Amino acid sequence: RHTNRKLELEVQVRSKIEKKLTGFQNYLNSIIDSMPSALIALDEQLYVTQWNQEATVLSGTPLDEALNQPIFIAFEPLKPFLPQLKETVEKHRVAKVERVTWPKDDEPRHYALTFYPLTGGGGRGVVIRIDDITQRLSLEEMMVQSEKMLSVGGLAAGMAHEINNPLGAILHNVQNIRRRLSPELPRNQEQAEELGIDLASINRYLDSREVPQLLDGIQQAGARAAKIVTHMLSFSRRSNRQLAPCNLPALIDQAVEIAGNDFDLTEGFDFKGQAIVRQFDPELGPVPCTANELEQVLLNLLKNAAQAIHQRPAPSEPGRITLRTRLNPPWAEIQVEDNGIGMPESVRKRTFEPFFTTKEIGQGTGLGLSVSYFIITNNHKGQMEVHSTPGQGTCFTLRLPLSPLGAMPSAKTEA
Numbered sequence: 001r002h003t004n005r006k007l008e009l010e011v012q013v014r015s016k017i018e019k020k021l022t023g024f025q026n027y028l029n030s031i032i033d034s035m036p037s038a039l040i041a042l043d044e045q046l047y048v049t050q051w052n053q054e055a056t057v058l059s060g061t062p063l064d065e066a067l068n069q070p071i072f073i074a075f076e077p078l079k080p081f082l083p084q085l086k087e088t089v090e091k092h093r094v095a096k097v098e099r100v101t102w103p104k105d106d107e108p109r110h111y112a113l114t115f116y117p118l119t120g121g122g123g124r125g126v127v128i129r130i131d132d133i134t135q136r137l138s139l140e141e142m143m144v145q146s147e148k149m150l151s152v153g154g155l156a157a158g159m160a161h162e163i164n165n166p167l168g169a170i171l172h173n174v175q176n177i178r179r180r181l182s183p184e185l186p187r188n189q190e191q192a193e194e195l196g197i198d199l200a201s202i203n204r205y206l207d208s209r210e211v212p213q214l215l216d217g218i219q220q221a222g223a224r225a226a227k228i229v230t231h232m233l234s235f236s237r238r239s240n241r242q243l244a245p246c247n248l249p250a251l252i253d254q255a256v257e258i259a260g261n262d263f264d265l266t267e268g269f270d271f272k273g274q275a276i277v278r279q280f281d282p283e284l285g286p287v288p289c290t291a292n293e294l295e296q297v298l299l300n301l302l303k304n305a306a307q308a309i310h311q312r313p314a315p316s317e318p319g320r321i322t323l324r325t326r327l328n329p330p331w332a333e334i335q336v337e338d339n340g341i342g343m344p345e346s347v348r349k350r351t352f353e354p355f356f357t358t359k360e361i362g363q364g365t366g367l368g369l370s371v372s373y374f375i376i377t378n379n380h381k382g383q384m385e386v387h388s389t390p391g392q393g394t395c396f397t398l399r400l401p402l403s404p405l406g407a408m409p410s411a412k413t414e415a
Contacts, residue, residue, distance in 0.1 A: 038130035040075065044123055046085055048074050058104075058130060071128075077102050078113075078128070085115055088126045092117040099133065110134045138385065141349075160229045167229065171222045174215055181206065243380070245286035246294070248325050248334060249278070255298035256323070259306070274306055274319040284327040287400050289380055294400075297372040301336040301396050304369070308340025308394060330402050331382070337395040343388045351386050376400070 032039055033053040041050030051066040051074070059066070059075040072079035077100075084095045097113035112133045118125035180188060183199050192199040206212065256276055302321065309319035317339065324335040343351075352373040376384040380400055388394040 036132075038128075040071065040128040040130075041118065041125060042071055042085065042089075042128070043125045044089055046071050046082065046089075046126070049125065050127075055130070081113065081115075085126055085128070088115040088117050089124055092119065099137075110137050141385075163225070163229050167222060167225055171219065171226065174219050174222065178215060243288040243290060246289045246291050248284065248287055248332065249280045251291055251295060252278075252280075252298060252323050252325070252334070255295050255302060258295075259299055259302040274309060274321050277320060277322040279322065279324040281324075281326045284325050284332055287332040287402065289400055293375045293379060297375050297398065298334075298336070300368045300372050305336055305338035305340060305394070308338050308342070311341045313341075328399075331399040332402055334398040334400070335395055337393060339393040342390040342392050342394055344390050348386060348388050352384070 032050070035052060036054065038055040038058045039050065039052045040048060040055050043049050048066045048069050048071060051061075051063050055066070055075070056062055059077075061074050066074040071085070072082060078085075081097065084097070087093065088095050094117065095115040100111050100113060101108050102111060103109070110133050112131045114129045114131075116127040116129070118127050179185060181203060182188060183203060188199060192202075305321045306319075309315075309321070312319075320339045322335070322337040324333070324337070326333040326335070352369050373384050376382045376398055382401060383399040384396070386394060386396050
């Protein structure tokens with residue numbers, strides 16, 4: 001009887017210990033599953049021994065199918081890194097892969113991989129940590145872009161002021177030449193009579209030599225230079241404008257209507273011929289902004305979208321511009337997406353650089369998107385980014401703070 005009682009007590013103690021161990025194991029599993037990083041533990045032969053929830057989400061392989069499987073079967077994208085995993089196990093050395101790109105939900109996502117050696121009573125192995133760094137890279141890119149634009153802003157302001165004076169003299173003197181050749185001004189007629197000159201004959205000579213056309217060319221070139229100077233000056237101006245609640249769908253519709261009637265947009269192609277798809281979030285209310293500045297940004301994006309569609313070599317589908325709004329606290333988002341020619345990564349990264357353009361000489365200044373970027377990030381304390389795929393199209397995303405007092409820093413994220 002005494003022996004049986006002793007055995008019963010041992011069974012009870014073991015049962016309590018097993019229950020505590022099971023609870024502790026479940027607790028550890030919960031901690032591992034709640035982590036935002038994918039965590040995968042492998043044994044010495046690189047077979048899966050631990051697999052958290054994020055690893056399932058990232059790989060699409062459930063826990064029961066991943067356990068005791070080779071890692072290159074459970075998570076095929078890790079197959080190219082088998083040499084680093086083996087080296088980590090053999091040399092007990094941490095290995096890092098700064099950046100890999102894998103598709104997720106039909107969009108490219110960027111990840112950082114870290115391989116940690118695992119040692120202990122359970123034998124050797126390796127732990128894989130996979131972190132999604134897409135947003136971090138996007139923020140870093142935005143910070144670099146903001147710093148670059150700020151430095152160029154000071155230079156642009158100095159250049160603009162230096163150019164303004166001689167440019168003003170050129171435009172003013174062209175206007176004076178036109179006035180002094182006009183036969184309609186009495187003072188011109190009086191001066192011609194005093195010198196015995198027939199003003200009408202002089203104007204006929206000038207017309208035959210196309211002097212008025214030359215003056216038109218000077219004036220147009222001067223006006224173009226003045227526009228560039230105005231854009232340059234906008235880099236250095238810090239806005240103290242008062243933001244007012246604005247109905248984004250109405251503002252977008254107005255920008256589309258203006259774009260359809262703009263001569264510059266319809267030259268060489270028909271802007272109205274593009275299909276305009278509107279996807280407006282009904283939950284998004286008025287957003288604080290400066291309406292005329294935001295309209296300027298939208299017009300510029302619409303113009304670029306129409307031009308990108310027109311540049312397609314052999315379109316397989318009609319031109320389409322999709323306009324979206326979305327409530328994404330603390331932001332209100334606006335997207336302008338086209339199915340145009342798209343742009344390579346090397347061009348996308350430089351999209352917002354001042355004076356960078358892929359257009360022919362005389363067709364673009366390379367300042368439109370730079371000014372748009374400043375309007376969104378500097379004047380509205382928002383964010384602006386671009387994603388593009390060559391041959392498929394481009395999508396510009398604008399983010400405006402829902403509250404001007406709670407505006408987040410514009411420094412980044414993501415061409």
